[in-house]
Amino acid sequence: MTIEDAGTAPARRTTLADVARQAGVSTALVSLVMRGAPGASPANREKVFRVARELGYVPDSRARALRQGRSQLLGVMFHVQQPFHADVIEGVYEAAEAAGYDVVLSAVTDSRSEDKAIGTLLADRCEAVILVAPQSSREWLAEVGGRLPTVVLVRHVRHPDLSVVRAADMKGLGLAVDHLVGLGHRRIVHVDGAGSPSAEQRRRGYRAAMARHGLEPRIVRGGWAEINGSQAVEQLLSEDDLPTAILAFNDPCANGVLSTLHRSGISVPEEVSVIGFDDTHLAGFSHIGLTTVRQDAGQMARMAVGRAISLIERKDDPEVHRDGVVVPDLVVRGTTGPCRQ
Amino acid sequence: MTIEDAGTAPARRTTLADVARQAGVSTALVSLVMRGAPGASPANREKVFRVARELGYVPDSRARALRQGRSQLLGVMFHVQQPFHADVIEGVYEAAEAAGYDVVLSAVTDSRSEDKAIGTLLADRCEAVILVAPQSSREWLAEVGGRLPTVVLVRHVRHPDLSVVRAADMKGLGLAVDHLVGLGHRRIVHVDGAGSPSAEQRRRGYRAAMARHGLEPRIVRGGWAEINGSQAVEQLLSEDDLPTAILAFNDPCANGVLSTLHRSGISVPEEVSVIGFDDTHLAGFSHIGLTTVRQDAGQMARMAVGRAISLIERKDDPEVHRDGVVVPDLVVRGTTGPCRQ
DNA sequence: CTGTTAGCGCATTCAA
DNA sequence: TTGAATGCGCTAACAG
Numbered sequence: 001m002t003i004e005d006a007g008t009a010p011a012r013r014t015t016l017a018d019v020a021r022q023a024g025v026s027t028a029l030v031s032l033v034m035r036g037a038p039g040a041s042p043a044n045r046e047k048v049f050r051v052a053r054e055l056g057y058v059p060d061s062r063a064r065a066l067r068q069g070r071s072q073l074l075g076v077m078f079h080v081q082q083p084f085h086a087d088v089i090e091g092v093y094e095a096a097e098a099a100g101y102d103v104v105l106s107a108v109t110d111s112r113s114e115d116k117a118i119g120t121l122l123a124d125r126c127e128a129v130i131l132v133a134p135q136s137s138r139e140w141l142a143e144v145g146g147r148l149p150t151v152v153l154v155r156h157v158r159h160p161d162l163s164v165v166r167a168a169d170m171k172g173l174g175l176a177v178d179h180l181v182g183l184g185h186r187r188i189v190h191v192d193g194a195g196s197p198s199a200e201q202r203r204r205g206y207r208a209a210m211a212r213h214g215l216e217p218r219i220v221r222g223g224w225a226e227i228n229g230s231q232a233v234e235q236l237l238s239e240d241d242l243p244t245a246i247l248a249f250n251d252p253c254a255n256g257v258l259s260t261l262h263r264s265g266i267s268v269p270e271e272v273s274v275i276g277f278d279d280t281h282l283a284g285f286s287h288i289g290l291t292t293v294r295q296d297a298g299q300m301a302r303m304a305v306g307r308a309i310s311l312i313e314r315k316d317d318p319e320v321h322r323d324g325v326v327v328p329d330l331v332v333r334g335t336t337g338p339c340r341q
Numbered sequence: 342m343t344i345e346d347a348g349t350a351p352a353r354r355t356t357l358a359d360v361a362r363q364a365g366v367s368t369a370l371v372s373l374v375m376r377g378a379p380g381a382s383p384a385n386r387e388k389v390f391r392v393a394r395e396l397g398y399v400p401d402s403r404a405r406a407l408r409q410g411r412s413q414l415l416g417v418m419f420h421v422q423q424p425f426h427a428d429v430i431e432g433v434y435e436a437a438e439a440a441g442y443d444v445v446l447s448a449v450t451d452s453r454s455e456d457k458a459i460g461t462l463l464a465d466r467c468e469a470v471i472l473v474a475p476q477s478s479r480e481w482l483a484e485v486g487g488r489l490p491t492v493v494l495v496r497h498v499r500h501p502d503l504s505v506v507r508a509a510d511m512k513g514l515g516l517a518v519d520h521l522v523g524l525g526h527r528r529i530v531h532v533d534g535a536g537s538p539s540a541e542q543r544r545r546g547y548r549a550a551m552a553r554h555g556l557e558p559r560i561v562r563g564g565w566a567e568i569n570g571s572q573a574v575e576q577l578l579s580e581d582d583l584p585t586a587i588l589a590f591n592d593p594c595a596n597g598v599l600s601t602l603h604r605s606g607i608s609v610p611e612e613v614s615v616i617g618f619d620d621t622h623l624a625g626f627s628h629i630g631l632t633t634v635r636q637d638a639g640q641m642a643r644m645a646v647g648r649a650i651s652l653i654e655r656k657d658d659p660e661v662h663r664d665g666v667v668v669p670d671l672v673v674r675g676t677t678g679p680c681r682q
Numbered sequence: 683c684t685g686t687t688a689g690c691g692c693a694t695t696c697a698a
Numbered sequence: 699t700t701g702a703a704t705g706c707g708c709t710a711a712c713a714g
Contacts, residue, residue, distance in 0.1 A: 027685090028684075058463045062412075066404055067707075086421045090452070102461070107434065123401065255626045258626075282623075285596045285597055286600065287603040368701085370701080404693090407706050409694095
């Protein structure tokens with residue numbers, strides 16, 4: 001035993017062969033029984049199950065996949081600190097299970113890049129990947145799309161190898177602006193998503209809606225996290241140029257906006273109205289419920305899984321090559337009110 | 342082609358053999374080069390890399406694991422809607438990578454039980470599992486622990502087959518109560534975690550601290566989610582028996598408490614002080630920053646990974662069999678203030 | 683109904 | 699420094 005392998009051998013797990021030997025039958029029979037396939041006598045079926053349970057046998061999913069030539073695996077890349085992504089994951093698990101696929105998650109964190117997250121998904125031999133709000137370049141996404149069926153969620157990108165599911169961002173921002181204008185607001189600022197996925201579309205939707213109402217747009221740099229909303233408000237305060245309403249890029253960003261407004265003694269919605277985007281399940285619980293543009297995570301997840309499977313199974317579904325657009329709606333809660341200026 | 346397999350064949354991926362053939366060398370050589378092992382000429386190394394890149398070759402992690410007899414995989418079961426778990430995951434990825442292990446995540450959702458989440462981890466042949474705040478019975482956890490190295494995070498459970506990493510919950514609740522008493526509060530209610538992991542310890546910590554100060558404890562049923570905090574406050578309001586301070590089970594629960602207090606026109610901290618537990622990265626952004634008991638997710642993640650690896654590699658580390666206790670500290674922000682009654 | 687055989691993609695002897 | 703052979707745990711095709 002060399003230093004390299006000293007004590008690094010994990011215990012061997014029970015295999016199908018162990019069960020077969022113990023039950024006094026062939027491995028093929030055990031395989032049949034474990035898969036619930038027909039072709040085994042009730043007596044043997046019973047016996048195999050009993051021995052498997054006694055031995056604590058769990059089939060090795062990797063060996064099975066290797067042999068079958070397919071993994072039945074859907075890979076999901078997501079950002080671990082995004083509450084909205086958690087909502088999507090719930091939906092993906094549900095839809096994938098219903099379709100007979102397993103799910104493998106690969107998280108993006110501060111110390112784990114999207115490249116790495118996607119790389120492990122490839123190494124796991126996923127049959128398709130669902131990328132939730134990827135920030136990678138269009139070129140890299142296209143390359144992934146060229147390698148295996150790829151569904152991009154919550155990001156605008158047009159490429160023949162990429163199937164896109166997203167919300168109608170422009171429509172969503174339009175709803176938000178209309179709501180605020182209806183409340184008498186004219187000085188409406190958009191704290192944007194900077195380089196985040198779909199940030200550009202939301203900027204466009206904001207600009208278009210403002211133009212429609214003959215209002216002057218103003219965009220302040222934000223981002224997808226709380227801290228970005230917080231910093232944006234600090235900047236507005238330092239310029240002594242606070243608007244009467246703020247449209248945040250998403251719910252976490254809106255939370256940051258609210259937090260800093262509150263800390264600065266500015267009341268919401270009396271002095272400033274705030275709107276988010278996503279309708280994360282947390283949005284309703286931000287002390288005052290957050291008025292926000294809702295995009296249905298469950299519906300998007302189901303669409304994404306459906307498309308992924310269509311691509312895997314080469315169903316000639318033309319829909320797959322069009323953007324799957326989910327229509328958002330405005331959820332009015334407590335952070336918006338009439339303009340008092 | 343039968344109906345069963347119609348169009349269900351996913352495209353074949355590039356294999357090591359493809360690279361070998363294309364590069365005009367043996368598969369063994371390609372294997373060496375891809376693993377960065379010594380024993381190949383610079384020229385060949387170069388050539389193999391080039392061909393691999395051209396063909397878009399990614400090693401099959403399952404085949405590799407199967408052959409090596411070990412997966413180098415750490416399984417993590419977590420609850421997808423818990424922000425604190427996201428913080429833990431960040432730390433686990435970092436620590437695992439540093440130790441040369443890969444991580445496989447298995448989420449618990451409304452429609453996906455802990456049993457199922459752990460089952461897939463077993464089928465994936467993880468060498469150890471880290472269970473974050475498991476709610477399963479002690480018996481089932483022990484059974485898992487009997488099958489493979491198991492580290493339980495954020496839950497009190499004593500069993501020879503389970504390695505535990507947790508915060509000093511009693512200490513944490515003590516800090517919170519002391520802080521409130523120091524501010525003059527006497528009617529302090531604990532909105533508990535009901536059957537959640539470590540809820541019992543936190544109840545105990547609360548009771549002990551209240552007794553120390555000669556105060557009457559009062560516990561209202563809560564839970565780990567926003568809705569539970571919200572409902573608890575509704576109950577207190579309906580009984581017209583609002584305390585001057587509320588200790589919530591965790592941050593999301595505290596958020597629900599704050600939300601409903603605000604909706605009911607009760608000001609924080611003027612009329613009621615509120616304290617959470619966890620110090621999720623969101624806590625600082627709840628409009629008024631949430632005063633909370635901090636447990637260091639990164640530190641706990643590092644401990645958990647260290648223990649998991651010790652167990653896998655059979656290092657005789659006696660620490661592994663003792664509870665790994667992380668000392669919490671109180672982070673005072675804006676939701677606590679002097680008692681005005 | 684049951685057992686035997688072959689091979690999925692890879693890493694690892696061992697020989698050349 | 700390189701290549702041919704072997705087997706990880708499992709399933710699919712076939713033979714009995």
